[in-house]
Amino acid sequence: MAKKIDKKDISGLLSRWQQEFAVLVPSKDGNTTRMALWDGKDTGFLEWYRNVTVPPKEIFFPSQEEMFRFQKDKEGYHLEVPPPEESKRLIFAIRPCDASAMTMLDYVFESDYEDPYYLSRRKNTMLVGLGCTNPYSSCFCTSVGGDPSDASNVDIMLMDLGDAFLVDGVTDAGKELVGRTEGLVEGSKSDLARAAEVKKESQKKIMRKLDTKDIEQKLLSCFEDKDYWEKVSAKCVACGICTLLCPTCHCFDINDEMTKKQGARVRSWDSCAFSCYTKMPMENPREDKWRRVRQKVCHKYEFFPMNFGVIACVGCARCVRFCPVNWDITRTIESVPAAPATAAEK
Helix, strand or coil: CCEEEEHHHHHHHHHHHHCCCEEEEEEEECCEEEEEECCCCCCCHHHHCCCCCCCCHHHHCCCEEEEEEEEEECCEEEEECCCCCCCCEEEEEECHHHHHHHHHHHHHHHCCCCCHHHHHHHCCEEEEEECCCCCCCCCCHHHHCCCCCCCCCCCEEEEECCCEEEEEECCHHHHHHHHHCCCCEECCHHHHHHHHHHHHHHHHHCCCCCCCCCHHHHHHHCCCCHHHHHHHCCCCCCCCHHHHCCCCCCCEEEEEEEECCEEEEEEEECCCCCCCCCCCCCCCCCCCHHHHHHHHHHHHHHHHHHHHCCCCCCCCCHHHHCCCCCCCHHHHHHHCCCCCCCCCCC
């Protein structure tokens, strides 16, 4: 049976968890919102929070981080590698779309090569999800396999019952934490019924629908259609906002920052929107903007599904809401020409 907690008692719940974890909650940073360390008292985010601007991926995959430092002397280079992060974190109220995105990043950072920087943070972090009851009109999670109440990618799931939250342990670690957390009471049958109704109501609020049937084949068939991609990319200004605020984008660049005989190797977020994204000493295979826009669309809806069996888009629509020229990836997907019929279909 799931537990329950009154909203007025959330501060006490977070305080108890704060004794064991570094607790991160939705926070305002000027005009930007992101997950940040809880100050130990403010729970005002429960009033304004819909989703954060900067996705929680930055907690595991920072926009900039030192991979190691180095010094050079007569004997050669000496490296100083930072130890794996072992501090325990708890992200409170992560939305299902962002939790799903973390699972996609797991595919990238632990498949062919295990990235110690990302994985050390990921394995020590508890995700406490919060069902989405007030989605943006631009959201389309249900069209890409998501759901505003999806609990499959979190450790603990909270559902908003109005004046209380239903608290349900999902993973073994989540169930164990819920089981030993004081201040939670047993949820009633009426609470479970109300939660089920909230889930149905939330699904109905996702008004935007996107047809992704056969999208891989469609993109493959029009890959060399320069005219189509030039038309699609015409108003893009290559600012990179859509990728930098995307919870599943994971491209990065690595540079050595040196001062005389010492320095650091730094990893930083990169974007396929930038003209220097694939620039090499002798050439740049994606110097044209249309090629870079094609890369973004095809990576999410063709290449990633080919490699990992899932579309690399969770329908959070940050790329739609924050684009300065209203470039909309859903309209692009809807405009992709139908793939030519095969001989069998003819």
